[in-house]
Amino acid sequence: MNDIQLTNTRTERRDAAANRQRILNAALKLFDQHGVEQVSMNQIATEAKIGPGTLYRRYKNKSELCLDLIKDHLDLLFDDLEAYLADNESLPPSERLRGLIALFLRFREKKAQLLAGVEEAGSSRPKNRGRGPVYEELHQLIVQLFDEMALAAPPAEPRANSVFRADMLLSALSSDSYLFQRDGRGYTPEQIWEQLCLTFFPQQLR
Template sequence: MPDEDPLKIGAGPPKERADAARNRQKILDAAARLFERHGVAGVSMDQIAAEAGVGKGTLFRRFGDKSGLAVALLDDRERELQQGVLSGPAPLGPDAPAGARLVAFVEAYADFLEANLDLVHLSETASPGARYRVGAYQFWHRHVTILLAKARPDLDADYLAHAILAPLAADLRKALNHQAERAKAGAVTLALLTLSGVTTGP
């Protein structure tokens, strides 16, 4: 089974002129401040442009819409979790058994989702199927697939990786409005059942 290293979450922002890079960072910083202060739903693109001191046209050209801003803001935060997966300490990092790593990842991603729920929800629901097209989901899915294949080679790891990630969808978390700890515990239980359950009927 291939290692996770070749797959990265996105390629990062393209190299650009210094003034363009400064404008991009000003916009992201302004959006983060406003989202923190008023919530994602309570902030308009006009407000973000004004806070950043850029024209609205510049904002739309760079990010398209508010979901594009959400994806950009999440990028650095997702990379931190990715680095924990690729090179961090056990049990999230590589120096732990596959099953323990899988449970640790589910716990870590549940915490990440809670900390960034509105941004993740906006990025995942911008259009039908948006969740499955972003690089972050593809990385998480591959990581879970690799761990499952190592821990339970008798299972259809590719399919079951989607099943393990399904409860960690932001729209489900918001729609059911479960308490954070209940949602996390349920996702971990599903992972543990997948790792330990039988695959034949009674």
């Protein structure tokens, strides 16, 4: 009896793994053809040749699916960010933040559609705007750097709240804002980076 149960469990795991791969392959194909925003969950299920119920049992929404597609790249991104900060501890916090923003913008350029998909579910609910898993980790790193800048500032100088500054910077780095500046306003990624630095910590650039 136990042997039968173990065999059934292994078969279910193989089936689940196969379904996951079919879903991811189908999503990538459709996203490449039509863009993340234009593809529905039902289209992905049809392309993967599975029922919608099977798809929704694994992914509640398209945001979760995009996060699964991009998570390995995100792990590498945060490894790179943490390594960069550790390797440049001797630099002023403003310089480290400039480097962190530059690294993230390069990543955003490479993974723009999937990042937009990850943000999609949160952006439809105002309470959670900008509070996705990508930005939670970025927020912690940015707050630490803003805190360091505040400690290095002259005592008489008014100090901005680091959490608020990080929230505002992350709003500017979100897909909607970034793509509007790039595609709507016509700024290059380098110009966007420069303007973000000038906007959020100009006193450190004098």
